[in-house]
Amino acid sequence: MSNHDKEKRISLTQYWTSRYLLTLCIGLTIVAFLSAIWIRHTTLQNRLDMLEFMGEEISNRLEENTINNPSIRPIKGPNEDKENPGVFRDRERFMDMGINPTIYIVDTEGNILSMNHPKEPLNEQTIPKTVMASKSDIVKFKYDNSAQLYYAIKKKIEIDNKTVGYIVISETKENLTHLNQEYSQLAIMIGCLALLGVGAIYFLSRRLAKPIKDVAYAAKQVQEGNYNIELPDNTKEEEVYELVHSFKEMATRLQQLEAMRTELLAGVTHELKTPVTSISGLLQAIQDEVVEGNTQKEFIQMAVNETTKLKTMVGDLLAFNSFSVNAIPVKFETFEINQILEETLMQWELTQDTEDVELTFVKLPEPREVEIDFIRFQQIFTNLFTNAKQAMNGFGKISVTLSETAEDLFIRVADTGKGIPDEEQTLIFERFYRGENKKYAVRGLGLGLPLSKMMAQSIHGDLRLVHSTKNSTVFELRIPKQ
Structure with a gap:
């Protein structure tokens, strides 16, 4: 002890x-x-x-x-x-x-x-x-x-x-x-004031101590895994009310996160199990000579594709864990922001099927140099562009706009997709979280946005959701100037 x-x-x-x-x-x-x-x-x-x-x-x-x-x-x-x-x-x-x-x-x-x-x-x-x-x-x-x-x-x-x-x-x-x-009257008056003061502070201290004791007891319940706590709401003191109310909100939030963690773990397990099951079934069919000739080659190719997906998901897990413990070094170099962003857009277009996706880019009127890690910078926008394309089902417009203040540069990525539901917007940066619209339509672990936010913070910036409606979603990357 x-x-x-x-x-x-x-x-x-x-x-x-x-x-x-x-x-x-x-x-x-x-x-x-x-x-x-x-x-x-x-x-x-x-x-x-x-x-x-x-x-x-x-x-x-x-x-x-x-x-x-x-x-x-x-x-x-x-x-x-x-x-x-x-x-x-x-x-x-x-x-x-x-x-x-x-x-x-x-x-x-x-x-x-x-x-x-x-x-x-x-x-x-x-x-x-x-x-x-x-x-x-x-x-x-x-x-x-x-x-x-x-x-x-x-x-x-x-x-x-x-x-x-x-x-x-x-x-x-x-x-x-x-x-x-x-002097006798003065002594009596001082004595009465002392008794009154002691009684008042004793009463007030007990009144203050009771809700704190209740919160302490509730904290022990939360520590033991019981999130169904009961705390009084009739406290008149503003600070004590804020303490009780904040603790109740925290307990409710922890309960939600606990439930979500269980669900997300099940989702990740399912996502990893699916390609393994597919690969096992395809190879078993080939081994048992269920298929022959060209069909056998197609099964092998399908197994290779599933292996690639599995490798990508495992790579995402490893990358996320590495960033979580700051195990990946960040290499800062000086780039001109207009040029580096234009190259990122061009490279993404070359590696994606973007015939039905319109890309627009609004540059800064004058060149601006920033210190960033080029690889992390590209990974952030690759994730944002890929998410935007998935939200638009491959048809729509992605616009990239550069702006600046005295201290920071801001890059906004807006799409014309179906948006993110209001109840999901506070959860999109939670690891392994996948919205209802993507859970069954798109394969993945739900690490794209959490990993992108961590990469943004690793280059001393930040990534946030500006707003999302039924017709548009806007993300913003902030990068400090030199």
Whole structure:
């Protein structure tokens, strides 16, 4: 058993599900990571905006209290311990952001006058200079005795268009970006997407694997010689449908070819057996002295003729087998196409009884040289002309027309015979195939056209049937230019 046969195989469903799961996990991990960063950034920005709004509200309230009650000092001295009524408590009561920022009321120098967290662990009695010196309302800073990063929101307190102090709201970045519920929701969403994706690819993989399994099972049946296979036709996927449909067509075609091969083998056997039987009967009659004199000579001549036919058929078989295995060398020489084709026509006329066959030849307007094997070239046209004569029953017209393109030369042979039936046109180049019209009228093995096509391909060209009707058949030989 080869190493290839020993390789462990896995099902298509398992293969694609496992790889899709890996890809999905990597993709969802990246999405979750980027989503967490985006949520963190968005949350930070939203909370900063809210704190900025809160600072603006506190500043406006202090200004309004001062204007309505001139006796109340908006900015108390550092030794005064009375609170500004409701400034902190009200603000903390309506804010529900999941954080508890520190709110400072400071003078223009940054000295802390009041705060909502009197027990805040800060040794300094002033706001850091980086905050007070910044022209921006949102400032990032660090306390000297803390490694944490803080954000500060700074808003002016103005009385009579004069800045008398600031509202400073401070909170750590860790608290501003801290989330629990959002991350839980993100994890649940990612998990649901993963389960949905795995379920979808598992279902789709099974749906894809089923017709492939059916085709594989049908292939085993064909391998065992059973061509009567059944495959579903209700597949919606175009590619899978094409696979199933093509396989069914192939099985039907193989079944037809198997039947035809059996029939053709019987035909070849009959064709070879007929001259042998004739020769045996003729020689037996001579040996038994059934015939004498001139009749005996006629029997001998008939036996010689049958021997010649048998020799020709065996020669065709040998030639075909030799071409099939590329055992016959092809000798390329340069010829002028008009001249070589004219010589081929003339030679065929001399060796055939063509009194009732009209031959016409349309040359190229200018000489063209090609590289061909002269013997193979003549054999191709000898077969085509002989087939045309047989199709016309020896009466009609054969026309040969030369044409060209930038890369190739084309030689068309048209006759006025009875044509090839439509159902036989796809089979004429099959070895040993003989149509119904020739099977009982003309002796042969059915190798003429298959051998001619192989010869055409051996000189880098091709032979094809252009069309065939009840009144005409046209073959075309393509030869590449030099």
